[in-house]
Amino acid sequence: MKKQKNYNLIIGAAITGIMILLIAMGMFYTPYEPNEIDAAAKLAPPSLSHFLGTDNMGRDIFSRILDGAGTTLFIAVCVVAVGAVLGVIMGALTGYYGGLLDEILMRVNDIIAAFPSVLLALVFIAILGSGKMNVIIALGILFIPGFARLTRGEFVRCKSQEYVKSAKLMGASGSRIMLVHILPNTFPVLFSSIAIGFNNAVLAEASMSYLGIGVQPPDASLGRMLSESQSYIFSAPWYALSTGITIALLILGFILLGEGLKKRSGGNA
Amino acid sequence: MLKIEDLCIAFKNGSGSAQVVHGISMEINDGEIVGIVGESGSGKTVTALAASGLLKRGDVTTSGKILLDDVDLLECNREKLRKYQGNDIGIIFQEPMTSLNPLMRIGRQVEESLKLHTKLSKSERKERAISAMRSAELAQPEILYNKYPHQLSGGMRQRVMIAAAIISNPKLLIADEPTTALDVTIQAQILELLKKINQELGVSIMFISHDLSVIRRLCDRVVVMKKGRIVESGGTLEIFLNPREDYTKKLIACIPSRKKKRS
Numbered sequence: 001m002k003k004q005k006n007y008n009l010i011i012g013a014a015i016t017g018i019m020i021l022l023i024a025m026g027m028f029y030t031p032y033e034p035n036e037i038d039a040a041a042k043l044a045p046p047s048l049s050h051f052l053g054t055d056n057m058g059r060d061i062f063s064r065i066l067d068g069a070g071t072t073l074f075i076a077v078c079v080v081a082v083g084a085v086l087g088v089i090m091g092a093l094t095g096y097y098g099g100l101l102d103e104i105l106m107r108v109n110d111i112i113a114a115f116p117s118v119l120l121a122l123v124f125i126a127i128l129g130s131g132k133m134n135v136i137i138a139l140g141i142l143f144i145p146g147f148a149r150l151t152r153g154e155f156v157r158c159k160s161q162e163y164v165k166s167a168k169l170m171g172a173s174g175s176r177i178m179l180v181h182i183l184p185n186t187f188p189v190l191f192s193s194i195a196i197g198f199n200n201a202v203l204a205e206a207s208m209s210y211l212g213i214g215v216q217p218p219d220a221s222l223g224r225m226l227s228e229s230q231s232y233i234f235s236a237p238w239y240a241l242s243t244g245i246t247i248a249l250l251i252l253g254f255i256l257l258g259e260g261l262k263k264r265s266g267g268n269a
Numbered sequence: 270m271l272k273i274e275d276l277c278i279a280f281k282n283g284s285g286s287a288q289v290v291h292g293i294s295m296e297i298n299d300g301e302i303v304g305i306v307g308e309s310g311s312g313k314t315v316t317a318l319a320a321s322g323l324l325k326r327g328d329v330t331t332s333g334k335i336l337l338d339d340v341d342l343l344e345c346n347r348e349k350l351r352k353y354q355g356n357d358i359g360i361i362f363q364e365p366m367t368s369l370n371p372l373m374r375i376g377r378q379v380e381e382s383l384k385l386h387t388k389l390s391k392s393e394r395k396e397r398a399i400s401a402m403r404s405a406e407l408a409q410p411e412i413l414y415n416k417y418p419h420q421l422s423g424g425m426r427q428r429v430m431i432a433a434a435i436i437s438n439p440k441l442l443i444a445d446e447p448t449t450a451l452d453v454t455i456q457a458q459i460l461e462l463l464k465k466i467n468q469e470l471g472v473s474i475m476f477i478s479h480d481l482s483v484i485r486r487l488c489d490r491v492v493v494m495k496k497g498r499i500v501e502s503g504g505t506l507e508i509f510l511n512p513r514e515d516y517t518k519k520l521i522a523c524i525p526s527r528k529k530k531r532s
Binding site for chain 2: 161162163164165166167168169170171172173176180181184185187
């Protein structure tokens with residue numbers, strides 16, 4: 001049988017890999033200080049000294065994109081981590097034990113999932129106040145239901161498999177069955193949804209910062225830069241374009257990666 | 270050794286409940302192989318699950334007694350039950366394709382019950398696992414130890430299951446149609462193996478099947494079940510030569526034979 005090449009996975013991994021490399025580089029080295037103001041070169045077009053030009057305050061856009069993408073990615077990683085860890089715990093418990101706990105937690109899930117996510121995030125931010133940490137908490141909570149439902153479904157499926165029954169018969173405890181016997185079997189599904197979760201998190205963070213309720217100035221973030229660049233879209237199109245394309249590439253990379261993983265795990269099963 | 274007294278099992282469904290086992294009693298002595306035979310839905314698997322303590326759930330009501338060496342398994346709580354499971358009772362399921370965890374190495378699955386019930390070190394466990402696999406007549410157990418289930422054939426997986434079930438020297442082995450999913454030659458080998466294990470380790474076997482010809486080859490005694498009740502029970506030879514009930518006669522007539530012509 002000829003194996004079809006999984007282009008989604010290859011291209012997605014390549015884009016994501018390059019972006020992450022650039023961001024990692026940005027953590028140690030940026031051509032300029034991201035917040036360094038050069039009053040003489042406001043809104044300068046791309047040149048040899050400023051690779052992607054400068055913004056309205058004369059800050060180097062390339063350096064700010066590296067820094068901002070780092071912030072965005074950091075928030076996305078934390079959000080997915082919070083959502084996935086809590087969601088998996090919740091899904092595992094409800095899926096494995098079922099009963100009343102299952103009913104209650106899943107209905108709470110439905111309630112959270114019923115709201116548009118940015119709207120609900122706004123409510124959380126209104127309660128908690130803005131800032132990096134609070135964005136992570138607010139978005140993290142919003143990411144729980146998706147992971148919980150997915151994990152629950154997988155646990156319900158695996159629970160009735162005979163290898164779980166036989167583990168039970170050998171006298172394995174509930175927690176051991178969940179962790180050792182079932183959890184690894186949910187990874188194929190979980191991984192692809194984590195990749196797609198990343199891209200949702202990047203998008204959510206960008207839109208919240210765009211609306212001014214996410215990362216606060218002077219910290220750079222892709223969403224904030226996009227909203228700032230809007231006023232100069234005709235006088236300095238490179239500002240909006242470079243930030244916009246960065247967001248698009250980040251998301252594209254994660255989407256392709258997620259799709260590729262999904263295809264891969266589906267093909268092997 | 271295992272004594273079932275007046276066991277009733279009912280499942281709750283919706284508002285009412287459906288009784289699937291109506292007061293059965295049987296006994297399995299040390300070193301004995303007892304076959305339970307009956308059609309689908311006759312309650313044989315449910316009885317086996319109850320005997321292994323897997324039926325402890327909210328939607329199942331049980332009454333009667335299941336005594337394993339004078340301890341009533343139905344009275345035990347989850348913690349106490351866990352001590353017997355895997356230690357004193359081993360089980361082999363029908364479908365060797367799904368009864369092994371696809372993401373766990375064979376060795377780890379064989380030694381799982383040692384890990385749960387003993388404080389043996391990793392190398393001691395491996396040693397025991399390999400010797401159990403050797404008892405289950407698996408070739409090259411050292412190599413198989415590190416393989417994954419998908420690399421094994423159905424018959425080999427069933428042997429792995431048997432190795433996992435006997436590793437802790439249980440008193441009772443419950444085999445729930447262990448040969449149904451295998452083809453005939455492998456079936457015969459597995460039956461030989463169970464017989465050998467029974468003789469060498471002295472473990473009692475509760476052998477569940479719908480196939481009387483398989484039971485005849487293996488079992489010392491037979492219990493015939495129908496619709497949750499015991500129709501007839503007795504020594505294998507006695508049942509086969511002198512079936513008293515119509516139902517048993519019908520089951521025996523189901524065994525294909527060379528003499529009869531197909532109509």
